[in-house]
Amino acid sequence: xxxxxxKLKAIVENINTPTVIxxxxxxxxxxERLFFATQIxxxxxxxxxxxxLLLDIQDRVIEIGDDEEKGFLGFALHPKFNHNGLFYLHxxxxxxxxxxxxxxxxxxxSNLKWKDxxxxxxxxxxxxxxxxEPNKQTTKIRTILNLRRxxxxxxxxxxxxxxxxxxxxxxxxxxxxxxYDPFNLSQNNMEIAGKIIEIDVDKNTFITKAPxxxxxxxxPISIQEILTVIAKGTRxxxxxxxxxxxxxxxxxxxxxGQRLVESIFAFIKYKSIPVxxxxxxxxxxEEGFVNFGWRAWEGMLPTTTIKDEEKTIAYYDEAIKLSSNxxxxxxxxxxxxxxxxxxxxxxxxxxRPYNGLEIPDLTxxxxxxxxxxxxxxxxxxxxxTKLGSKDFSVIDIIHxxxxxxxxxxxxxxxxxxxxxxLGVNSLRKAKDKKQSTIYEIVSN
Numbered sequence: 001x002x003x004x005x006x007k008l009k010a011i012v013e014n015i016n017t018p019t020v021i022x023x024x025x026x027x028x029x030x031x032e033r034l035f036f037a038t039q040i041x042x043x044x045x046x047x048x049x050x051x052x053l054l055l056d057i058q059d060r061v062i063e064i065g066d067d068e069e070k071g072f073l074g075f076a077l078h079p080k081f082n083h084n085g086l087f088y089l090h091x092x093x094x095x096x097x098x099x100x101x102x103x104x105x106x107x108x109x110s111n112l113k114w115k116d117x118x119x120x121x122x123x124x125x126x127x128x129x130x131x132x133e134p135n136k137q138t139t140k141i142r143t144i145l146n147l148r149r150x151x152x153x154x155x156x157x158x159x160x161x162x163x164x165x166x167x168x169x170x171x172x173x174x175x176x177x178x179x180y181d182p183f184n185l186s187q188n189n190m191e192i193a194g195k196i197i198e199i200d201v202d203k204n205t206f207i208t209k210a211p212x213x214x215x216x217x218x219x220p221i222s223i224q225e226i227l228t229v230i231a232k233g234t235r236x237x238x239x240x241x242x243x244x245x246x247x248x249x250x251x252x253x254x255x256x257g258q259r260l261v262e263s264i265f266a267f268i269k270y271k272s273i274p275v276x277x278x279x280x281x282x283x284x285x286e287e288g289f290v291n292f293g294w295r296a297w298e299g300m301l302p303t304t305t306i307k308d309e310e311k312t313i314a315y316y317d318e319a320i321k322l323s324s325n326x327x328x329x330x331x332x333x334x335x336x337x338x339x340x341x342x343x344x345x346x347x348x349x350x351x352r353p354y355n356g357l358e359i360p361d362l363t364x365x366x367x368x369x370x371x372x373x374x375x376x377x378x379x380x381x382x383x384x385t386k387l388g389s390k391d392f393s394v395i396d397i398i399h400x401x402x403x404x405x406x407x408x409x410x411x412x413x414x415x416x417x418x419x420x421x422l423g424v425n426s427l428r429k430a431k432d433k434k435q436s437t438i439y440e441i442v443s444n
Contacts, residue, residue, distance in 0.1 A: 004361045004384070008399040008439035011421065012051050013365040015436050016040050018423040020075040020158050021412020025082045027132060032414060032422070036438060039064060039071040039430055048083035055138045057132070062092040062123055066429045068176075070123060070152055074159030074239070078201070079167050085132035086141075088169055088201070090159045093146075096124035101150035102178060108305050108314055114150055114183040117214050119247075121148040124212055125155060127171060129201060142225070144199060146212040147192055150185075151177030154256075157444060158350070158410065165242075165249050170230075172237040172253075180258060180303065180314060181295035186233050187318075189278050190215045194294065196231035196240060196253075196274060205262035217279045227275040233326065243353040243417060250387075253294065254351035254368060255299070256372040259306075262348040263299035264368060265292065266387065286325075292325035300332045330366075331385045331392060335374070343381045343394055344374035350411025354384075356418035359443045367395070367420055367441075369408040380408025382422065382441070398444055401426070409436070 014040035023032045026045065034046040035054070041061035044051040057072075064071045075092035081087060098121040101114050114120070127145040132138055149155060154177035161170050175181040176193040186194025192214060203226050211438045213219055216227070238254035248268050255263045271288035278284060296303055296318035303314045313319060335346050354362045365384040373381045379401070385392040404426040412421040420441045427435045 003396065004359075004393060004439050005396045005398055005444040006359060006362075006382075007263050007444050008397060008422065009442045011438045011440055012036070012044075012046065012289040013437045014434045015044075015051070015438070016042060016433050017425055017430055017436050018410055018438055019072055021078075021410060021421045021423060022075075022436060023412075024077045027082055027085050027134070029082070034412075034414075034438075035075070036412070036423075037072055037075040038434070038436075041072045043075060048095065052293075054132070057089070057091070060091070060094055062096060064430050066431060068152060068430050069155055069236075071430070073155055073157060074171070076160035076162055076169060079162050079164075081132075085134075087130050087132065088144075088160050089126075089128045090171065091126060092149075093124045093126050098122055098148075100152075102182065103252075108180060109182070110128065110184070110315055110318070112182045114185070114214075117148060121150055121214075122152045122177070124381055125149055126176075127160070127199075139301075142205075142208045143199070143210045144207065145171075145192075146210050147173070148212055148214045149176050149193070150183065153177040153337060154236040156237050156239070159237075161240050161242070163198065163240075163242065163249075164244070166177060166198070167202070169201050170240050171233065172239055173196045173197065174236045175294065176185065180305070181235070184295055184318075185293075186235065186294050187296075189229070189232065189273075189284060190214060190217055194232055194234050195229050196234060196237075196290075198228045198230055200226040200228075212431045216275045219275070221276070224275045224279060228272040229275060229278065230270050230272045231292060231327075233292040233294045233297075233322075235292070235294040238348060238350055241352060243355070250353075252351055252353060254348045254367060255294075255329075256347050258298050259304060259335065259337070259338055260301050261299040261334055262327040262345045262370065264331045264348075264351055264366065264385065265327055266330050267327060291322065291326045293322050296322050297326060298386070299329045305398065330387060331390060333392060334382070342392075343370070343376075343383070345370045345381070346374055347371045349409050350381070350423075352413045352420050353417050354420055355416055356420075359441070362395075367411065368392075369411050369422060371407050371409065376404040380424070382408065399439075412438075
């Protein structure tokens with residue numbers, strides 16, 4: 001791929017860390033507007049080049065510390081938001097802290113069990129339905145899910161999106177954290193952690209209260225009936241991004257790696273498994289079911305650990321078992337890479353296909369962002385790839401950040417992916433406020 005240069009156009013400055021960037025049309029309007037949500041619990045939309053507050057739930061969102069992955073995680077607007085005003089939130093509940101699920105760092109012991117879950121957990125995440133009333137007031141309608149999480153990290157980001165294929169809300173949960181998924185939650189069908197879940201929010205709308213759970217069989221039947229699982233074996237995902245391809249949709253997903261690589265996945269076909277079947281049937285036919293392979297596989301590579309300064313396969317038997325029935329990534333990029341035209345990755349923070357024509361060198365590519373280049377630890381990285389290439393190009397951003405650091409914390413786009421937005425933090429610590437900017441990526 002040719003060397004690609006772009007510029008950045010500031011859209012909104014001096015905001016808290018943006019965790020979701022997307023567009024929508026407000027009720028009774030026709031203009032597609034930029035919406036963004038922040039990690040501390042604010043949702044804004046842009047009007048006349050200025051942010052307008054849609055909702056502030058800081059009093060509901062857990063207080064976050066340095067480099068934490070909790071807080072406001074996902075925000076999605078109903079496909080008929082322009083008419084019904086419905087939108088959905090995923091966030092970590094304030095004052096829900098627990099002691100955590102492990103007291104040791106025995107994270108490679110494949111026999112660990114998550115015991116006494118009602119007491120031993122880190123925090124609770126919730127998925128809620130809200131409405132924007134005709135008088136512009138926002139009101140919570142119901143809680144759909146309350147999920148105990150074993151550790152503080154791997155909660156996912158940009159976790160809520162609607163499927164244009166069937167109109168269902170898509171939730172990505174992440175494996176629950178620590179390192180190496182110590183309880184192997186992501187491969188256990190009964191566990192809610194480590195899955196991609198469809199939620200039929202237009203069904204059983206009478207649900208008003210959800211229990212606090214970790215497994216599907218702990219949910220009441222009325223909630224089980226609106227859930228289907230479309231993938232498992234996930235670690236820490238950047239949400240599901242849809243791109244129309246002829247009369248079907250490609251689903252793109254970015255996955256944050258453990259020790260070796262960051263990965264980008266894509267699939268078109270998938271098999272959905274109703275949660276009612278997971279709970280009631282002794283055996284589930286998983287032929288055609290999407291499995292990302294975690295915890296045994298980190299992208300294309302078997303998961304490794306370092307013992308006595310040597311790299312070893314962490315879960316050999318599991319890696320063999322999953323070697324032939326897992327989804328392979330379309331691209332891995334490495335945490336260690338000395339090639340002059342590449343970079344050493346840290347954490348994938350966003351992925352978007354680009355369908356625009358303004359930047360011809362990027363048309364038809366998949367753009368992705370990384371928090372920072374380990375070889376240049378004060379600046380994030382923007383890069384792109386193409387389906388089938390197995391390679392990528394670093395995108396050179398012509399922009400003067402001054403003496404500030406520039407951590408690339410997320411990507412967003414408009415509905416048809418002709419505009420791409422980049423969230424940048426000048427400070428890495430999540431709790432430092434109003435140190436972020438959202439830029440549009442434009443032609444040089």
